Amino acid sequence: MEQHHPTLRRVAAGTLAAVMLVGCAGVTAFAAEDDAFTLGIYSTTDMHGKCYDLNPIDGKEVKNSYLKVATAMKEERAAMDGTILIDNGDIIQGSSIISYNMNMEGGVDNPMAICLRYIGYDAFIPGNHEFNFDMETQQIFYDMLADTTDKYPGTPVSALCANYINIETQEPNLTPYKVMTFDVGGKEFKVGILGFENVNVPNWDLPTHYEGSDFVHKDNTDRTYAYEWVNYWQKALREDEGCDFVIVSCHSGEDSGLVGAGDGDAVDTGKTDFSPENQVRHMVENTTGIDMVIAGHNHTVGVTEMKNADGQTVPCVNGGTSTLTKTVVTIAADGTFTIGQSENLDLNAYENDAGLKELMQPYYDRTLPFITEQIGTLSGDWDDETDLFHVQSDTMNLVHEAQLWATGAQLSLASPVANKDFCIGQLLGDAETAPISLKDCYSFYKYDNNLIYMIQMTGKQIKDWLEDCTKDFTVEADGTITGGGFGTDQLYGMDYDIYMGNPEGSRVVNLTYQGQPVTDDQTFTVALNSYRLSANAAGDEFGWYATTGITMGTDAVLWDGSVSEEFGSIGGSVTLVIAEYIKAMTAEGKDITPPEAKSHWTLNAGASESTEVADTITRQDFVEKLYTAIVGDASVEVSPAAFIDVTDSYAADWAADQGIISGDGTGKFLPDQAITREQAAIMLMNAATALEKGPTGAWAVQIPYTDAASISGWAADGVMWNVIAQYITVGEDNAFNPQGTITSTEADAMIAALTAVEAAA
Numbered sequence: 001m002e003q004h005h006p007t008l009r010r011v012a013a014g015t016l017a018a019v020m021l022v023g024c025a026g027v028t029a030f031a032a033e034d035d036a037f038t039l040g041i042y043s044t045t046d047m048h049g050k051c052y053d054l055n056p057i058d059g060k061e062v063k064n065s066y067l068k069v070a071t072a073m074k075e076e077r078a079a080m081d082g083t084i085l086i087d088n089g090d091i092i093q094g095s096s097i098i099s100y101n102m103n104m105e106g107g108v109d110n111p112m113a114i115c116l117r118y119i120g121y122d123a124f125i126p127g128n129h130e131f132n133f134d135m136e137t138q139q140i141f142y143d144m145l146a147d148t149t150d151k152y153p154g155t156p157v158s159a160l161c162a163n164y165i166n167i168e169t170q171e172p173n174l175t176p177y178k179v180m181t182f183d184v185g186g187k188e189f190k191v192g193i194l195g196f197e198n199v200n201v202p203n204w205d206l207p208t209h210y211e212g213s214d215f216v217h218k219d220n221t222d223r224t225y226a227y228e229w230v231n232y233w234q235k236a237l238r239e240d241e242g243c244d245f246v247i248v249s250c251h252s253g254e255d256s257g258l259v260g261a262g263d264g265d266a267v268d269t270g271k272t273d274f275s276p277e278n279q280v281r282h283m284v285e286n287t288t289g290i291d292m293v294i295a296g297h298n299h300t301v302g303v304t305e306m307k308n309a310d311g312q313t314v315p316c317v318n319g320g321t322s323t324l325t326k327t328v329v330t331i332a333a334d335g336t337f338t339i340g341q342s343e344n345l346d347l348n349a350y351e352n353d354a355g356l357k358e359l360m361q362p363y364y365d366r367t368l369p370f371i372t373e374q375i376g377t378l379s380g381d382w383d384d385e386t387d388l389f390h391v392q393s394d395t396m397n398l399v400h401e402a403q404l405w406a407t408g409a410q411l412s413l414a415s416p417v418a419n420k421d422f423c424i425g426q427l428l429g430d431a432e433t434a435p436i437s438l439k440d441c442y443s444f445y446k447y448d449n450n451l452i453y454m455i456q457m458t459g460k461q462i463k464d465w466l467e468d469c470t471k472d473f474t475v476e477a478d479g480t481i482t483g484g485g486f487g488t489d490q491l492y493g494m495d496y497d498i499y500m501g502n503p504e505g506s507r508v509v510n511l512t513y514q515g516q517p518v519t520d521d522q523t524f525t526v527a528l529n530s531y532r533l534s535a536n537a538a539g540d541e542f543g544w545y546a547t548t549g550i551t552m553g554t555d556a557v558l559w560d561g562s563v564s565e566e567f568g569s570i571g572g573s574v575t576l577v578i579a580e581y582i583k584a585m586t587a588e589g590k591d592i593t594p595p596e597a598k599s600h601w602t603l604n605a606g607a608s609e610s611t612e613v614a615d616t617i618t619r620q621d622f623v624e625k626l627y628t629a630i631v632g633d634a635s636v637e638v639s640p641a642a643f644i645d646v647t648d649s650y651a652a653d654w655a656a657d658q659g660i661i662s663g664d665g666t667g668k669f670l671p672d673q674a675i676t677r678e679q680a681a682i683m684l685m686n687a688a689t690a691l692e693k694g695p696t697g698a699w700a701v702q703i704p705y706t707d708a709a710s711i712s713g714w715a716a717d718g719v720m721w722n723v724i725a726q727y728i729t730v731g732e733d734n735a736f737n738p739q740g741t742i743t744s745t746e747a748d749a750m751i752a753a754l755t756a757v758e759a760a761a
Helices: 066-079 096-104 111-119 128-132 135-146 225-240 280-285 354-372 394-407 438-444 459-470 544-548 574-587 611-615 619-630 650-657 677-690 713-725 744-756
Strands: 037-044 082-087 177-184 187-196 245-250 292-295 302-307 313-318 323-331 337-346 374-379 411-414 433-437 452-458 473-475 481-483 490-492 495-499 508-513 523-529 557-560 601-604
Touching: 037 066, 037 177, 037 187, 066 082, 066 111, 066 323, 066 354, 082 187, 082 245, 096 111, 096 354, 111 135, 111 354, 128 135, 177 225, 187 225, 225 245, 225 280, 245 280, 280 292, 280 302, 280 313, 302 337, 313 323, 313 337, 354 438, 374 574, 394 411, 394 438, 394 452, 394 490, 394 523, 394 574, 433 438, 438 574, 452 459, 459 490, 459 495, 459 508, 459 523, 459 544, 619 650, 619 677, 619 744, 677 713, 677 744
Parallel strands: 037 082, 187 245, 245 292, 292 313, 411 523, 495 601
Antiparallel strands: 037 323, 177 187, 302 313, 323 337, 374 433, 411 490, 452 523, 452 557, 473 481, 495 508
């Protein structure tokens, strides 16, 4: 077994007047009655298309596939009086076999549906990757799960999701829950299974894939599972259905600090505040009435014990892409129950199920020639660079060249999504030439659910986008740069340099196009993938929408590869588009050689010597200027140490006392960050209020700026007040430029306007 945990015994609330519980690590004393019923609860999560015994990409054995689950469950069912088997989502994306079926066969006769039916799953909860595909293709999968004829092997599987909500009717699009009944000594014991999808699907997938729907009820403004449970499903399951035991299966991670971006392994961000993406602990700690939770999405194997709002222990299991979770519930004849030890069964310990392997063989046989057929010939002096996030590389240049070829765009944005420590040069080895196939394309662009698009962006939007990406990097004490992830894009077609030693907002310098400096109002066509366009005001984990205001359906979207004449037949998949580019080069009689880079970029640990950057002021500088202008030489008392990252700053302590600044909500002021125009607007409004020159009573005005949509919600009042007070000027284009930085001279002018102008709303 991969992981073991101390035994937990709990008696259902309200079902037993008095009982002695003995539970501790090591020996557990518990005397079950002779007629006690053992219920085994099992789950998998994030299996990502593992329906085969060999991986067509590398020919290696797959040690944790559904073939193993089938064998394990036959053994477990023989040992239990009753079983429940749940899959927690993310299965129709992630392997070459399911990719071939979804992209080339339209998901018809979906192999993953056959796996679930054959194994005998009782319930399936959709994961975010189920929404990578259009609604018609999704429906094919759900129809297969539900089919009651003999068309498909196995038995029907219930697809459950309580928070996939039709916006107009406010009703779930799928069945929200399922109640399973077990005969225990002639009495019914009811187990409710409730499914929750990840509420952040709008961060990752196209609106057309969930058209007319959202992933919470409209009154759930904080987008929490806790609200959904308390206000919609607790009464339904506990009172209306009379469930004795409730399982909530969430396609969400345990803790807010683990972020998976919908793809790949989870990264611990160190955050402790609430995160919609991973909120299982938040749900448990703020509710009662849930007996057990199944988590997922973050690809983290384990069993976690959590305390609910009444202080009761609730086990949370997570199969983490590779294990089968097992929890045994022992039910006495009087209806009381105890929850036994939860564990993760190592699927590698089981043989492949021969029957399921036979069913999957045709899928493997169709996929293998498709991905292994030679589509081109590599030659030339390819670099051996595998640090793709921090250094410009031939590997990423080829990705960009393919995106430009497909779209005809001027620029390309893409993040490295190659296999770890891989580069194209490895395919050559010591040979002068080497074949390249689709499986090799998967090695350097593994997410074929990314679809190719072209949009229009301004010079300012491009710079802001790159500035936002720099926040993913960290300069270590020895000067090395670490970090980078799914949202860390590189730009191709423009030259630029990143200096991490500069203040945030001023790190991207020397941005030029064809040798000329890029201006804010210049427009460019840009190739990028669909994930960058799925964000919106309600879901913007990576800040793409905040940076540009561009989302699917806006006029800035110029071309959609998924429905284009050229690439619609392959769904617009970036991975498959790269393969088509290689095929086109081959058809022209060309080898695939290292691209002659159309642009160059660098990532530097230190600061630049730019005069413009040097004149950009920080948040601390701005507060110091406010203090000097308002307080001057006057003597005022302040509360010391307002922020944990500010020492010996009378000005910052004074500004905090006056309500001018409040920091980032975690006790930090971030003094060395370049102040943005919208941050300055809030500080100026608060300073005006402290001087009794600010807004009073009920007030609001229309924001007339052309880029109003890109103003952060927390800054709206400050920008509205600026419409009245006009401390911060705008140009002829009437754009406020909320995330833009300001110079020392501009700051002096703003503060002079504050101290000179009387205003009242």
